[in-house]
Amino acid sequence: MGGVVGTVDNGVRRALIERSNRLGADRRNTNFAGGNTSAKGTAPDPVTGGDVDVLWVKGSGGDLGTLTEAGLAVLRLDRLRAMAGAYPGPDAEDVMVERFDYCLHGRGGAAPSIDTAMHGLVEADHVDHLHPDSGIAFATAADGPALTKACFGDAVAWVPWRRPGFQLGLDIAAVKAANPQAIGCILGGHGITAWGDTSEECEANSLAIIRGCEAYIAEHGAPEPFGAPVAAYAPLPQAQRRARAAALAPVVRGLVSTDRRQVGHFNDEAAVLDFLASERLGDLAALGTSCPDHFLRTKVRPLVLETAPDAPLDEVIAHLTERHGAYREAYRAYYERYAEAGSPAMRGADPAIVLVPGVGMFSFGPNKQTARVAGEFYVNAINVMRGAEAISTYAPIPESEKFRIEYWSLEEAKLQRMPKPKPLAGRVAFVTGAAGGIGRATAERLAGEGACVVIADLDQARADEAAAAIGSVDTAVGVACDVTDETAVAAALAQASLAFGGVDLVVNNAGLSLSKPLLETTAADWDLQHDVMAKGSFLVSRESARIMAAQRLGGDIVYIASKNSVFAGPNNIAYSATKADQAHQVRLLAAELGEHGIRVNGVNPDGVVRGSGIFASGWGAERAAVYGVDESELGKYYAGRTLLKREVLPSSVADAVYALVGPDLGLTTGVHVPVDSGNPQGFLR
Structure with missing residues (x-):
């Protein structure tokens, strides 16, 4: 082994992790999840207690920029190097990778990658294998060997193309042995490998090759390598x-x-x-x-x-x-x-x-x-x-x-x-009014089942906050959307298409509530209720249906309607009439969009008090006054009038949405699912 010294603490591994993270943080050095780094040292044998030489190397599938100790594979160096004596040749690369498992040291750790041999066979305590753009430019140049010589002299060697594997490790080890002055090599068609006696030296050598390639291209490169711009494009x-x-x-x-x-x-x-x-x-x-x-x-x-x-x-x-x-x-x-x-x-x-x-x-x-x-x-x-x-x-x-x-x-x-994909993996959901309450619970449930989710809400900041709470932008994004404005709706769904490629699943949840008797309901009250829920649902459904039809992948549209769409409750003319409008939109759109494979269904909740933005904004106080109970007891009141005596929560509605759009009800369209804990007044007749 190179100049390995006996090290039984975590210093070698810690230096390896820190070096890996620094190199991986700069995409000029290597691509996401690409390349690997290693260090050699000693560790206690769990059986004898004596020290053995081991190799710590980034395992298969990890990313250098976020590498932790759990992402390292740990192998006995003597067993790994003994594999060279039993190597059948390049046609047996698959067998050699399987044998890595018999070289593992201790329990746990990541699976060894195909590049493990490169790190173990090279006589150096620290090795980096990276995929920098500048290095691969040299590696894929028609006269790569001559360019490498012109740029680095004898400090960097050239290794002809070889498929990753054990033979490539042998090739690089032989090149290093034949070129003791070299700090690394360029791998034809592939990337670079550098080495050093210390972690600091190895990192410096890697960067010297990468920056050296960058500088040579900048100094000697043609000004328009792709040719002149084409005005038509x-x-x-x-x-x-x-x-x-x-x-x-x-x-x-x-x-x-x-x-x-x-x-x-x-x-x-x-x-x-x-x-x-x-x-x-x-x-x-x-x-x-x-x-x-x-x-x-x-x-x-x-x-x-x-x-x-x-x-x-x-x-x-x-x-x-x-x-x-x-x-x-x-x-x-x-x-x-x-x-x-x-x-x-x-x-x-x-x-x-x-x-x-x-x-x-x-x-x-x-x-x-x-x-x-x-x-x-x-x-x-x-x-x-x-x-x-x-x-x-x-x-x-x-x-x-x-x-x-x-x-x-x-x-x-x-x-x-790879793990089996979740039920909604590959699907893109667009949920309105999703910064809180039922909408947020629904977005969280859909994301938890594998969907990418667009959090659409009137308030951009709240939409962003809800999206961030779900996960990264690879899982959820927030968009501002006034559902009463068709230009804003089109813009929000365009953002969804740019973010994830399109839309597969739409939940019309945006809403508000005004509780007034007929004689106190103004035309403005009526228009506001219908603009947000009836018109808003129509606009969102129309624009999303255009996208789904263009995709030709089918789709789902779900309306969060209400028990009030079928129940004539007191002092509720504007809200209940709007919910009845939404309920009939479900039937109409199910009939019209079926030819595109688009299913349209509804969910009819009873009063969702806890976690509801609508109830917190005054609707709760208004409905409590109608029923003659304290607002703090409203949820209990609603539960008490049901058959199951249980309160309906935002998560209850989210569960129903998932049931409708998940894998089990693929032939169901045009229906409403009550989520009311069994309220006879809301039974569908």
């Missing part, structure tokens, strides 16, 4: 660009969900728009990505549109549909060219990346994080292509090698180990 102004993206997103999402439902992400940052407006777009996009971390998430190449940014929308959609069909045929041909008898079945022929010149990039995955990260990886690929073309010619690894990795049995095994 110049980016639209931002507002127009976002409007076009929002209109296209549901259509694109529906197409790329041909094999399985996908969630979308939109990116129109400058690097993307510049690439989409370049004359080399078609040629370079067709070459595809090179680094395995890239193409495993982006597929071998993107789908590229060739229409003008401001072309009529129907023409763009027709072109998109045609290009999507051609993409699927080409991907199937790619699979059939290289598939062998033991290859995993084709996982799907839809693109993960769709490029629209003048507009931006759509990326897709089974969940929002995967979709977003796929887009980030394609931005990495753009940066790689820019760097390689600036100093040479972009020359990614052969397509056959990409297939070997994409359909490697190890990759298939990793996919099979």
Whole structure:
């Protein structure tokens, strides 16, 4: 082993975690969940109590920027290195990865990654393997070896392309042994590896290679590596660009969900728009990505549109549909060219990346994080292509090698180990009035079942707060929405399409309540109630139905109506009439939207007192006065008049919404589900 010293405390591991976090925090150094770091040291043998040499290495699937000790795999170094003597050759990489499990030290820890051999076999106490854009630009340049020599002299070696695995570890170990002056190497088509006797030296060497590549490209690179900008593909102004993206997103999402439902992400940052407006777009996009971390998430190449940014929308959609069909045929041909008898079945022929010149990039995955990260990886690929073309010619690894990795049995095994998706995974919910009460409880329940959720509320700050309480922007986002304003409704649903690719599940919950007898109800009272709930539900349903129809994935619309939609209670003309309007909208829309696979149902709660914004805003006091009880006893009063004698809570309504939109009632539409603890006055007749 290099200069390993006996270390039985956590110092080595702590330094490794800190180094990893620093490197992973800067995306110039490596991509999300890409690369790995390691350190060698000693630890007590749990059986003998004596010290043994071990390797701590980032495990499979973790991210350097957020790595913790739990994300490290720990292996006995003697057993790992003994594997070299029993290595059958490059055709046995799968077997070697399985053998890592027999080298593990102690219990727990992360699963060893395919790159474990690289870290264990290299004679250095600390090793970094990273995927920096600048380093991959050198790695994918047609004359990469000469460029590496010109940039670094003998300080950085070149390792020809080799599929990740045990043989690559042997290759790098041999290169280091033959080049004792080297601080690291560039891996053809792949990334970089650096080493050092201390954690500080290893990190410094990694950064020296990364920044050295960046500086060389900046000093020697051509000014327009993608060629001259194409005026016809110049980016639209931002507002127009976002409007076009929002209109296209549901259509694109529906197409790329041909094999399985996908969630979308939109990116129109400058690097993307510049690439989409370049004359080399078609040629370079067709070459595809090179680094395995890239193409495993982006597929071998993107789908590229060739229409003008401001072309009529129907023409763009027709072109998109045609290009999507051609993409699927080409991907199937790619699979059939290289598939062998033991290859995993084709996982799907839809693109993960769709490029629209003048507009931006759509990326897709089974969940929002995967979709977003796929887009980030394609931005990495753009940066790689820019760097390689600036100093040479972009020359990614052969397509056959990409297939070997994409359909490697190890990759298939990793996919099979992923947890089963939750019932609403891949679905996007839009909930109105969702900053509190029933709406918030419903949004939380839907997110808990796997949905991405848009929290729509009149108050942007409260919507943001409710979304943040649910999770990151990969799970929930807040939007301001006045449901009485059709422009605001369209804008809020456009935001949903930009955030997640479209909408699958809408809950019309926004509402307010005025409790007055007929003779005291003003026209303004009547208009306010109907504007918010009857008109608001109509506007939200109409706009969301447009999106669902464009997606062609079906959908759900749920109205939070009320027991009062069928019960003629006292002093409640405006509220109850509005709820009856909503209840009939359910029937009307169920009949009309069924041909699109859109189900429309309603929930009829009785009084939800606790946690209700409506009751807290004065409605509770008004209804308590009507029934002659103290406001603090209103919930108990409502429960007392039911068959089950139990109070209805916001979570009770949320449970009913999930029951309607979940996997068990797929053939149910046009119904109302009472959530009233058994109130005979609200029985449906």
